[in-house]
Amino acid sequence: xxxxxxxxxxxxxxxxxxxxxxxxxxxxxxxxxxxxxxxxxxxxxxxxxxxxxxxxxxxxxxxxxxxxxxxxxxxxxxxxxxxxxxxxxxxxxxxxxxxxxxxxxxxxxxxxxxxxxxxxxxxxxxxxxxxxxxxxxxxxxxxxxxxxxxxxxxxxxxxxxxxxxxxxxxxxxxxxxxxxxxxxxxxxxxxxxxxxxxxxxxxxxxxxxxxxxxxxxxxxxxxxxxxxxxxxxxxxxxxxxxxxxxxxxxxxxxxxxxxxxxxxxxxxxxxxxxxxxxxxxx
Numbered sequence: 001x002x003x004x005x006x007x008x009x010x011x012x013x014x015x016x017x018x019x020x021x022x023x024x025x026x027x028x029x030x031x032x033x034x035x036x037x038x039x040x041x042x043x044x045x046x047x048x049x050x051x052x053x054x055x056x057x058x059x060x061x062x063x064x065x066x067x068x069x070x071x072x073x074x075x076x077x078x079x080x081x082x083x084x085x086x087x088x089x090x091x092x093x094x095x096x097x098x099x100x101x102x103x104x105x106x107x108x109x110x111x112x113x114x115x116x117x118x119x120x121x122x123x124x125x126x127x128x129x130x131x132x133x134x135x136x137x138x139x140x141x142x143x144x145x146x147x148x149x150x151x152x153x154x155x156x157x158x159x160x161x162x163x164x165x166x167x168x169x170x171x172x173x174x175x176x177x178x179x180x181x182x183x184x185x186x187x188x189x190x191x192x193x194x195x196x197x198x199x200x201x202x203x204x205x206x207x208x209x210x211x212x213x214x215x216x217x218x219x220x221x222x223x224x225x226x227x228x229x230x231x232x233x234x235x236x237x238x239x240x241x242x243x244x245x246x247x248x249x250x251x252x253x254x255x256x257x258x259x260x261x262x263x264x265x266x267x268x269x270x271x272x273x274x275x276x277x278x279x280x281x282x
Contacts, residue, residue: 003078003089006070016076019095024073026099034103036065037074037092041100041115042149043129044122045091050130053137066090074099112152119150121186124224124252125169128184131260132173142175142262142278153183160217164208167221175262175278180219182280187225187234202230202249203237209245216245219281222266223249235269242269246281 007017039055040046046054052062066088069075074096079086092100097115104111119125129147136142148156153170157163167183174180187202202223209216221243225231231249238247248266258265264274268281 002081004081006077016078016091016093019073019093024095024099026072026074029068029072033065033068033072037069037096037100040069040075040090041092041097041112043126044119045089046126046130047087047089049087050126051090053130053134063088069096114149114151119168121168124186125149125184128169128224128255128261129171131258132171132262135260135262142173145172145174145179147171157183157217160212161214162209162212162216164211165206173262173277175276178278178282180278180280181217182220182222182277183218185221185223187223187230189226189230201237202234203241206238206243206247209243212244216243218245220246220248220268222261222277222280223247224255225249225251227251231267235267238269248275248280 002014004013005016007013007015011017036051036055039051043050048059048062048066051066052059056062056065066075066077070077070090074093075090076093078089078091080089101111101115129144132142132144136144148170150166150168153167154165156170157165157167165183166185168186169184170182171184172179172181185202185205187205189199202225206221206223209221223231223234225234228251231251234247234249246268248268250261250265250267254265255261262277264276264279266275266277266280267273268275
């Protein structure tokens, strides 16, 4: 699976088109375009449908604004070579990162620590977040109150006395008067590509929660596991050596088949009954 970028003549479609800050054409970009650029910077990579859900409400409006940013040179467009739908994905160009950084600095605003450096598992994390937003908007039964990505989530936990954990995201989900403050961990049963390293058990990534002297400031730790066997192993390990916070798991398959992570796809240690996200930790 390779990315194919929209590029000019004599440029390789397998690499983002080289763009320098002095190549960009910002004339004509309005407030909505800059808001969209910031949205892409926050999430790393989004496809057209996700942008429509998060910001516009319609795919044509999202496509028009994304196209303007591509023509301006601040965003790159790509598709996957094995995707028969040719779904378009978008990310900031190197020039886009520099231009947005300068704009934030000139406005006296803080530049996000990870601007231009998306974290691991960003596609899974983005699908998780956008699914909750869609659930809230389309069904009107919930709300994402806060959202922090990997680095910001880890720093927030460290400030609250929880060291040595690396969540993929942090959020607060409110539904029917219930509030769930959670972190998301994305588990893997294989190492990096071409790596022969043995992958540790999923429970090992949660070890740091045991060393929180003031307690864990969360309702639940959510773990997305690649297989049902991996999830079962996680709960067996936690039953033998608990952590001081509720841990709920689901599999990638159950997550992808559900309308969103708010659905009854979560199981907690000691209880095999699937729970809705709002019910976890209650």
